Amino acid sequence: MVALVARAVVLALNSGSSSLKYGLYAVEDAVVLLVGGTIETTDDHGHFFDAIERALRGWPAPTVIGHRIVHGGPHRDAHCRIDDAVMADLATACAFAPLHGPASLALIRVAGARYPGVPQVACFDTAFHAGMPDLATTLPIPRAYRASGIRRYGFHGLSCESIVRQLGSELPARLVIAHLGNGASVTAVRDGRSIDTSMGLTPTGGVMMATRTGDLDPGVLLHLLRETGLDAPALATLVDHASGMAGVSGVSGDMRILRAAATDEADLAIRMFERSVCKQVAAMIASLGGADMLVLTGGIGEHDAPTARAIRAGLAWVPGLEIRILPSQEDVQIARHAATLA
Ligand SMILES: Nc1ncnc2c1ncn2[C@@H]1O[C@H](COP(=O)(O)OP(=O)(O)O)[C@@H](O)[C@H]1O
Ligand SMILES: CC(=O)OP(=O)(O)O
Numbered sequence: 001m002v003a004l005v006a007r008a009v010v011l012a013l014n015s016g017s018s019s020l021k022y023g024l025y026a027v028e029d030a031v032v033l034l035v036g037g038t039i040e041t042t043d044d045h046g047h048f049f050d051a052i053e054r055a056l057r058g059w060p061a062p063t064v065i066g067h068r069i070v071h072g073g074p075h076r077d078a079h080c081r082i083d084d085a086v087m088a089d090l091a092t093a094c095a096f097a098p099l100h101g102p103a104s105l106a107l108i109r110v111a112g113a114r115y116p117g118v119p120q121v122a123c124f125d126t127a128f129h130a131g132m133p134d135l136a137t138t139l140p141i142p143r144a145y146r147a148s149g150i151r152r153y154g155f156h157g158l159s160c161e162s163i164v165r166q167l168g169s170e171l172p173a174r175l176v177i178a179h180l181g182n183g184a185s186v187t188a189v190r191d192g193r194s195i196d197t198s199m200g201l202t203p204t205g206g207v208m209m210a211t212r213t214g215d216l217d218p219g220v221l222l223h224l225l226r227e228t229g230l231d232a233p234a235l236a237t238l239v240d241h242a243s244g245m246a247g248v249s250g251v252s253g254d255m256r257i258l259r260a261a262a263t264d265e266a267d268l269a270i271r272m273f274e275r276s277v278c279k280q281v282a283a284m285i286a287s288l289g290g291a292d293m294l295v296l297t298g299g300i301g302e303h304d305a306p307t308a309r310a311i312r313a314g315l316a317w318v319p320g321l322e323i324r325i326l327p328s329q330e331d332v333q334i335a336r337h338a339a340t341l342a
């Protein structure tokens with residue numbers, strides 16, 4: 001019923017590194033999920049839309065399609081309607097997010113072909129961090145490189161937005177958000193705005209992740225370049241796909257599989273991940289000059305109780321820190337923005 005009177009019916013598409021999530025939302029003042037699901041592949045967008053079309057049968061047709069776009073690049077710092085100029089900027093931004101960017105571009109093109117005439121909206125993970133001060137965005141390399149867009153951007157912004165919105169009037173002045181999913185990042189939020197975050201130019205930096213290194217001594221890359229002859233594609237595979245908990249454990253990057261495996265290597269990988277999260281949270285507390293609340297979110301943050309326990313224990317020394325677990329509602333944020341911008 002609600003869909004018939006909705007201001008907009010939004011098909012929200014969230015292509016993460018390990019899954020494609022879709023949701024059909026009726027948006028008025030409230031945002032109501034009509035139907036949604038997850039497809040555990042990022043390879044075949046034709047197959048993805050076949051599955052979506054089957055799921056959407058009998059529901060109102062989308063009036064707008066909203067996409068999560070991981071990297072907006074140097075020229076896009078606000079969510080926007082997608083046109084040719086935006087597509088050109090997104091193609092440029094692929095250089096900074098090779099893990100997510102090309103898949104998003106392909107998804108927009110296929111969506112345009114499947115739903116001709118339906119407007120599409122880009123919702124950038126980087127937008128939430130666009131107002132970070134120079135102290136956070138500047139990387140410690142010669143300043144000339146900044147002109148080509150090399151700086152800290154920060155990601156998981158839609159997730160952070162959704163946490164700020166869920167907290168509403170309970171939003172504290174000094175908040176740390178730990179988004180712990182397949183990708184993981186930690187963000188310092190002062191009065192609702194990002195002032196620092198753990199990911200950098202790309203979603204490879206910061207916290208150790210499922211298959212990504214997170215921060216790594218740059219000397220390791222130089223050593224591998226010099227001594228093993230690995231080229232850029234091979235290094236990208238190494239740092240994005242073969243490292244993190246998967247690389248250390250030799251088992252998997254999925255926390256559920258690591259817990260079940262219970263080998264020494266899996267245990268080390270998990271303890272390294274937990275330590276890495278605690279260290280990044282402590283760094284964000286330093287950036288904020290203290291913290292009132294830590295929110296855990298993302299697949300691991302929401303569902304893996306032992307990780308939450310380890311983080312509580314690892315941060316027990318922080319005075320006055322309330323720790324909450326909240327769901328990452330990236331898709332609801334996409335629906336809201338798409339309805340507003342269509
Ligand atoms: N019930 C669960 N218990 C423990 N860990 C979980 C559970 N469900 C999901 N996870 C973890 O969350 C990860 C996926 O997180 P999610 O935020 O959904 O990923 P994505 O980056 O694809 O958006 C999985 O790889 C797994 O490590
Ligand atoms: C930015 C990022 O790492 O996204 P995801 O966690 O969805 O892979």
Ligand SMILES: [Mg+2]
Pocket residue numbers: 016017181182
């Ligand atoms: Mg995600």
